[in-house]
Every structure is written in C-alpha cells, then in structure tokens.
Amino acid sequence: xxxxxxxxxxxxxxxxxxxxxxxxxxxxxxxxxxxxxxxxxxxxxxxxxxxxxxxxxxxxxxxxxxxxxxxxxxxxxxxxxxxxxxxxxxxxxxxxxxxxxxxxxxxxxxxxxxxxxxxxxxxxxxxxxxxxxxxxxxxxxxxxxxxxxxxxxxxxxxxxxxxxxxxxxxxxxxxxxxxxxxxxxxxxxxxxxxxxxxxxxxxxxxxxxxxxxxxxxxxxxxxxxxxxxxxxxxxxxxxxxxxxxxxxxxxxxxxxxxxxxxxxxxxxxxxxxxxxxxxxxxxxxxxxxxxxxxxxxxxxxxxxxxxxxxxxxxxxxxxxxxxxxxxxxxxxxxxxxxxxxxxxxxxxxxxxxxxxxxxxxxxxxxxxxxxxxxxxxxxxxxxxxxxxxxxxxxxxxxxxxxxxxxxxxxxxxxxxxxxx
Amino acid sequence: xxxxxxxxxxxxxxxxxxxxxxxxxxxxxxxxxxxxxxxxxxxxxxxxxxxxxxxxxxxxxxxxxxxxxxxxxxxxxxxxxxxxxxxxxxxxxxxxxxxxxxxxxxxxxxxxxxxxxxxxxxxxxxxxxxxxxxxxxxxxxxxxxxxxxxxxxxxxxxxxxxxxxxxxxxxxxxxxxxxxxxxxxxxxxxxxxxxxxxxxxxxxxxxxxxxxxxxxxxxxxxxxxxxxxxxxxxxxxxxxxxxxxx
Numbered sequence: 001x002x003x004x005x006x007x008x009x010x011x012x013x014x015x016x017x018x019x020x021x022x023x024x025x026x027x028x029x030x031x032x033x034x035x036x037x038x039x040x041x042x043x044x045x046x047x048x049x050x051x052x053x054x055x056x057x058x059x060x061x062x063x064x065x066x067x068x069x070x071x072x073x074x075x076x077x078x079x080x081x082x083x084x085x086x087x088x089x090x091x092x093x094x095x096x097x098x099x100x101x102x103x104x105x106x107x108x109x110x111x112x113x114x115x116x117x118x119x120x121x122x123x124x125x126x127x128x129x130x131x132x133x134x135x136x137x138x139x140x141x142x143x144x145x146x147x148x149x150x151x152x153x154x155x156x157x158x159x160x161x162x163x164x165x166x167x168x169x170x171x172x173x174x175x176x177x178x179x180x181x182x183x184x185x186x187x188x189x190x191x192x193x194x195x196x197x198x199x200x201x202x203x204x205x206x207x208x209x210x211x212x213x214x215x216x217x218x219x220x221x222x223x224x225x226x227x228x229x230x231x232x233x234x235x236x237x238x239x240x241x242x243x244x245x246x247x248x249x250x251x252x253x254x255x256x257x258x259x260x261x262x263x264x265x266x267x268x269x270x271x272x273x274x275x276x277x278x279x280x281x282x283x284x285x286x287x288x289x290x291x292x293x294x295x296x297x298x299x300x301x302x303x304x305x306x307x308x309x310x311x312x313x314x315x316x317x318x319x320x321x322x323x324x325x326x327x328x329x330x331x332x333x334x335x336x337x338x339x340x341x342x343x344x345x346x347x348x349x350x351x352x353x354x355x356x357x358x359x360x361x362x363x364x365x366x367x368x369x370x371x372x373x374x375x376x377x378x379x380x381x382x383x384x385x386x387x388x389x390x391x392x393x394x395x396x397x398x399x400x401x402x403x404x405x406x407x408x409x410x411x412x413x414x415x416x417x418x419x420x
Numbered sequence: 421x422x423x424x425x426x427x428x429x430x431x432x433x434x435x436x437x438x439x440x441x442x443x444x445x446x447x448x449x450x451x452x453x454x455x456x457x458x459x460x461x462x463x464x465x466x467x468x469x470x471x472x473x474x475x476x477x478x479x480x481x482x483x484x485x486x487x488x489x490x491x492x493x494x495x496x497x498x499x500x501x502x503x504x505x506x507x508x509x510x511x512x513x514x515x516x517x518x519x520x521x522x523x524x525x526x527x528x529x530x531x532x533x534x535x536x537x538x539x540x541x542x543x544x545x546x547x548x549x550x551x552x553x554x555x556x557x558x559x560x561x562x563x564x565x566x567x568x569x570x571x572x573x574x575x576x577x578x579x580x581x582x583x584x585x586x587x588x589x590x591x592x593x594x595x596x597x598x599x600x601x602x603x604x605x606x607x608x609x610x611x612x613x614x615x616x617x618x619x620x621x622x623x624x625x626x627x628x629x630x631x632x633x634x635x636x637x638x639x640x641x642x643x644x645x646x647x648x649x650x651x652x653x654x655x656x657x658x659x660x661x662x663x664x665x666x
Contacts, residue, residue: 016526039474158524336473337458338497340525345443345451 016160017041017144018341019331020173022151022186024048026126027303027320028179029133033076034324036142038332038420040341043171044137045163049148054134060207060279061126062239064089064218064231066318070122071417072325078132085128087232088119090216119216123231123239146171151180154189156298161342175298175342177327182289184305190296196289196308201226202249203284204242207233208264211273214238221267228267237278242267243286253283294355295347300327306354325412326353332420353410430520436513437521440491447491449603454493456637456646457552457658461494461579462501464633464660465548468577477502485546485571487536488554492518492529498550499527506546507531508539537563540570547573551580552658555620556613565627572663578629581637581658585614589655592639617653629661 019035021028024046032044046053065073065086073079091111137143150166154176161176178186187194214232221228226243233239242264244252252263257277268275289308294301303320330350334341413420443451462473471478480502486495489507491514499505499522507518512533522529532539536551549571558564568578583593590611597603615623621631636649637656 039476159526332474334455336478337455337462338499338501339455339458340496340500343443 015172017043017171017173018335019043019175019177020045020161020163020171021177021179021302022163023177023179023181023302023305024053024145024147025179025181025303026129026133026317027324028177029130029137030072030076030321031177031179031302031324031328032143033078033133033136033140034072034328034414034420035331036140037076038328038335040331040335041142041144043144043146043173045146045149045151045165045171047148047150050134050145053147054131059126060205060239060282062207062231062233063124063126063129063317065122065124067119067121068411068415069318069321072321072412072414075414075417075419076136078136081135082124082128082132085234086122086124087234088216089121089123089218089232090119092120092218092220094220094222096222121218123218123233125233151185154186156342161298174340175300175331175347177300177302178305179302180305182287182304182308184291184301186299187291187301187305190299192291192293192296192299192301194289194291196287199286199288200246201243201286202246202253203286204240204244204249204252205282205284206240206260206277207237207279208240208268208272208275209235209237209278210275211236212271214272223267230268230272238272240264240268246285249283253281257281294351295344297344298342298347300347300350302327322412322415323354325414326350328414329412329420353412429516433516433520436517437491437524440493440517441521447493449597449601450490450493452644453637453646453656456648457494457581458497460635460637460648460658461550462497464577464579468660468662469547473501479503482547483545483573484548484550485539485544486550486552487568488552488557489518489531490514492521492531494550494552495529495531496522496525496527499529503548505529506539506544508534508536510535536571537567540567544571545573545576546571547576549576549578551578553581553583555580556582556609556615561615562623562626565623565629569627569629569663572629574663575665576663578661578663579658580620580624580661581656582620583609583614584654584657585611585616586654589614592655617657617659620659624659624661629663631659631661633660634658 018040019042021032021042021044024044028044028046032042035042070079073082137145146165152164152166154161154163156162156176160172160174163171163173163176165171176186178184178190180186213236214230216232218232219230221230226245227241228243229239229241231239231241243249252260255263260281261275261277265275287308289304291301291306294306302323304316306323307319309316309319327350330346330353331341334346339346439445440447465471465482465484466473466478469482478501479498482503484498484503484505486492486498486505486507489495489509492507495505495507495518507529509515509518509531510533515531515533518529518531522531549568551568555561555564565580568580572578583589593609593614594611598606598608617634621634624631634653635658636651636653637646637658638649638652639646639655
C-alpha cells in the first residue's frame with residue numbers, strides 16, 4: 001500500500017483500508033476490482049490459498065452470464081481477456097416435456113435477434129472467470145490479498161471495523177463486506193438472521209461433450225421432477241443442470257458414469273447426437289436463503305451471503321454481480337463525498353436498492369419452479385397453452401428476453417457498461 | 421483532547437454527539453439533505469481548485485471553514501477528503517459535541533466557539549468557506565456576508581445556501597417542516613428573514629464577491645429524498661461565489 005500522508009487523519013488510523021471483503025469468490029473478487037478502480041483501498045480475505053483457486057482444472061462448473069453481467073465484467077476490465085473463451089447464447093428454447101416422450105408441441109423460443117443488445121447471454125466456465133478475476137486482482141496494487149486465511153472474528157466501533165484472521169493478525173477497515181456464502185459467518189457475527197427453506201430437490205450438474213453442434217442454443221426442459229437446462233459451452237460441449245427430487249438425485253449420483261449417462265440420455269433427447277461426460281459430476285441441494293437485512297453498522301452482505309436463490313434460471317451469479325454494481329456505486333459515491341462509508345445510513349442505500357429486487361427474484365423463481373415441477377395434467381395443458389400464448393405476443397416475449405438478459409430494473413452504472 | 425473536563429460532562433456530550441449523528445433522530449432533516457449538500461460542495465471545490473474527487477485525499481492542502489458547524493456534519497467529510505478544517509459555531513454547547521465525534525471518527529478538526537466576524541477580525545483566511553443555512557438566521561446579512569468575504573483568500577470560494585422567500589417556501593419550510601412534519605422546532609425559521617436568490621446575489625456582489633452559480637435543493641416526497649435542480653430554486657437553494665484573485 002502507498003503511505004501517502006493524510007495530515008488530518010489522526011495518527012494510528014493510517015493502516016486502515018476503506019473496504020475489507022471477506023470471501024474470495026467471484027462476487028468478492030469482482031467487487032474488489034470495481035472498488036479499486038473507483039479509487040478505494042481494498043483488502044480481500046480468502047480462506048482458500050491463491051494457488052488452489054488458480055489450479056482448478058475444468059470441473060464442469062459454468063455460468064450463464066446475463067448481458068448486464070457481461071457489461072460489468074467489461075467495465076471492470078476482465079471481459080476482453082475472457083471473451084474468446086465464452087459461448088454466446090444466441091437462442092433460448094423453453095420446452096415443457098416428459099422424459100422419453102419428447103417435447104410437447106408448444107415451445108417458447110427466444111432469439112437474440114429480437115433485442116438490440118446482441119447475444120442474450122454468455123456461457124463461461126468457472127475456471128476461466130476465476131482466473132481472469134485473480135489475474136486482474138494481482139495487477140491491481142490498491143488490492144491487498146490475504147489468501148489461505150480464515151476469519152476468526154470481527155468487531156466494529158464508531159470509526160472502523162477490525163477483523164482477526166486465523167493467524168492472529170488484525171486487519172482494519174472502514175467497513176466489511178460479507179461475501180462468504182449462504183452460511184455467511186460475517187452475517188452471523190453481525191447479528192443478521194436469515195430465513196429460508198429447502199426445496200427437497202437437488203441439482204445434478206455436469207458438463208457433456210456431444211457429436212452434433214449446439215448452434216449456441218440454450219434449452220430449458222420443464223420435466224415433472226424439475227427443470228433440465230442444457231447450456232452451450234465452447235466447442236461441442238454443453239453444461240447440464242438437471243433437477244430431481246433429493247432421493248432420486250442421490251440415487252442417480254451414486255450410479256457409475258455409464259449408468260448416469262443412461263439416465264441422462266432420454267432426458268436430453270437425440271438432438272446433440274452421442275453424448276459423454278466432460279468433467280466431474282456435482283450435486284447441489286436446492287435451497288432458498290435470504291438474509292433479514294443486507295446491511296448492519298460497518299457490514300454489508302453480498303451475493304449468496306445476502307440471498308441464495310433457486311438456481312433454476314441461472315440467476316445466482318447474475319444477481320450477485322448486480323449486488324457488486326450497486327454496492328460499488330453506493331460506496332464510491334459516498335467516498336467521494338467524504339461520507340463515512342461504514343455508516344448504516346450509507347449502507348442502507350445499498351440495501352434499499354437491492355433487497356426488493358432480490359426478494360422479488362426469490363419469490364418469482366420459487367413460484368416458477370413450483371408451477372413447472374408439477375405433473376398435474378390440467379396444469380400441464382395450461383402451461384402448454386401459456387407458452388403458446390407468450391410465443392404469439394412479440395411485446396411480452398421481448399420483455400421476458402430483456403428480463404432474462406438482465407436489462408430491466410434500476411441498473412447500477414457498471415451493469416450499463418458505464419464507469420462509476 | 422480536553423483532559424480536565426468533568427466525566428459527567430463528557431457523557432452528556434457523547435449523548436449529544438450520538439443525537440447529532442443519528443440519521444433518524446432530531447437532526448434527521450439535515451441528514452437527509454446532507455448527501456445533496458456534499459455533492460454540491462465537493463463538486464464546486466473540486467472544480468475551482470482542479471481536484472479529482474476519485475483520487476486519494478483530493479482536498480489535501482485546502483483550508484476550509486465551516487460556519488455554523490453544529491455536530492460537524494459538513495466538517496467531518498471535508499476533513500476525510502484531506503482538507504484542514506476549522507469548524508465554527510456561535511452555540512458554545514456544539515463545540516465539545518463536535519470534538520468528541522471527530523475524535524471517535526479518527527479525524528482532526530479545529531472546532532471553535534466563535535463567529536465569522538470574530539474570525540475575520542483575527543485575520544483568518546480560507547480557500548473555501550461553507551456558509552450553509554446560516555444567513556437566514558443572522559441579524560444583518562449584508563454585514564455578515566462582508567465578514568465572510570474577508571475570511572476568503574484571494575481566489576477563494578464560498579458556498580452559501582439558504583431559503584427562498586415566497587408563498588411556497590412559507591408552506592414548505594414553516595408549515596410543512598416545523599408544524600406538520602415537526603422536522604424542526606417551531607420558530608426555527610423566521611420566514612420574513614428568508615432571502616430570494618436575486619437578493620442574495622446582490623448582497624454577495626455588494627460584499628465584493630462574484631456569484632458564479634445557483635442551484636436548487638429539491639425535496640422529492642415520492643422518493644423521500646433530496647436532489648439538486650438547475651431550475652427549481654423555490655424553497656432551498658445554494659450559491660457559489662468567488663473572491664477576485666487580487
């Protein structure tokens with residue numbers, strides 16, 4: 001860190017950073033870059049060591065980045081190096097289907113030609129996104145990294161927050177950001193409770209390779225047990241997110257690779273030709289978890305620490321990056337005004353901006369999933385007709401496409417591709 | 421800071437400081453307006469002195485006077501931006517309160533129980549003078565603004581905000597803020613002492629200053645927040661004036 005003398009800050013306050021981020025995941029890293037570029041001093045504590053984060057081979061994890069998220073990555077300077085490794089989503093087909101029966105005749109199609117912003121989104125592998133963020137952080141002197149260290153505790157007072165690390169050292173900052181996941185110890189220490197429930201469903205996640213091209217088309221099949229998403233990756237590979245009831249998911253996960261593929265094949269259908277596994281198989285129990293508050297004195301919560309939604313629409317990372325854009329903007333503006341960025345009234349501006357949006361998303365994806373995870377014949381017919389109706393109304397369809405691309409709502413500047 | 425002070429007094433001042441700085445407390449209207457005031461002040465000071473607000477310590481080397489500093493709602497942000505700040509208040513009880521809060525915040529600010537006239541007589545000069553919501557409370561605004569001019573270095577800047585005098589400001593500032601919302605104690609403002617923007621510009625010129633900017637602070641009841649307006653100066657408004665370089 002540079003030690004430019006600030007004459008009217010009392011002695012002993014010099015080693016205080018503006019922001020300390022707890023959690024070195026994608027959202028925490030993106031926030032560190034956004035804040036450093038806005039002129040704030042940042043430290044980030046990550047319990048995983050940097051070499052472990054960087055080392056990960058392709059494990060099948062990937063994200064559907066909404067257009068707005070891509071703009072944020074562009075604005076913080078990492079899209080340029082990443083673009084070649086992403087797969088643009090040119091088309092989304094939503095089909096109501098039953099395994100082995102093929103899709104129902106009513107298909108909801110979204111095509112990127114209908115919105116002027118270009119592709120509807122981009123598929124990016126976790127390893128590429130993670131490494132791009134890490135490389136950018138390493139190139140940013142205003143970001144101080146404490147990697148491979150746990151947080152043992154934190155305390156706040158009228159002027160600062162102090163975090164005790166696992167090695168006994170103390171790091172001081174004006175405010176803390178809890179980017180430490182759905183069980184956020186930062187939120188717990190700040191006295192922020194949460195609500196939530198499990199869905200009794202588990203997402204089976206893997207990557208496949210296939211003999212026929214996907215043509216940049218993402219598919220969402222609404223099967224009775226839960227949705228199946230097939231999302232295009234670069235080359236002839238796709239990411240599979242496949243949702244089943246907990247017990248069935250556990251049974252399928254326990255199968256060997258051949259048995260797993262036998263279970264997957266009839267669900268995917270024939271259109272991708274021969275399929276094989278292209279990474280490890282993972283499972284994620286589906287839960288909803290929403291923090292009662294996103295802010296406390298000198299603490300703000302980000303991403304899953306604030307809200308973990310059902311990943312049905314691929315909105316988890318996109319919602320987290322919206323948090324990044326909103327929090328970076330609130331803090332940068334307050335910092336330029338000379339406000340105390342850890343004060344609750346400053347952090348409540350972020351909470352007001354994000355909490356309604358997030359609660360609405362949590363409820364919408366919840367309702368969406370309950371509607372589509374049902375095998376009631378009448379509901380099924382209603383769904384089929386509903387899709388036919390949506391498909392025949394261009395205006396409504398464009399609205400849905402823009403929503404999926406993350407282009408609606410009160411967008412933070414970074415998500416509009418503008419600097420703060 | 422003051423080590424001879426009675427501990428009971430310290431506790432009282434700490435409680436008063438907490439009250440001053442509680443965004444939902446007695447000074448809530450000031451806290452709501454403050455981001456808007458800071459946006460205006462920081463933009464004007466940065467533009468006049470060629471500073472980059474996104475850079476480190478942008479007001480480094482600038483000496484700033486906050487007249488009517490109260491609990492330090494403007495003084496502290498200026499100090500945080502790197503300025504050398506003198507906070508002056510004619511109400512003696514505000515001074516220890518502001519000092520305690522600055523110390524809690526880790527900021528060094530020179531708070532003084534004094535007046536603009538006394539500072540001018542002592543020959544003090546500043547790069548920027550913040551004169552926010554004071555002029556409508558003084559007995560002789562013209563004499564007061566002339567003292568403010570003496571407090572400015574040649575080439576210095578003054579930001580002066582006050583309340584307009586018209587039927588709308590009577591309804592909003594007296595009936596609305598004091599009687600309906602109870603934001604301010606009844607009798608805080610004497611509407612007849614409110615000053616129109618043209619009158620203020622004329623007084624600033626008579627004091628020997630160049631008024632260069634005027635904007636409105638507008639309360640939006642839907643968003644329950646304040647914003648800066650180029651056109652609507654009908655109730656709260658703010659001006660910037662410069663002291664000629666030589």
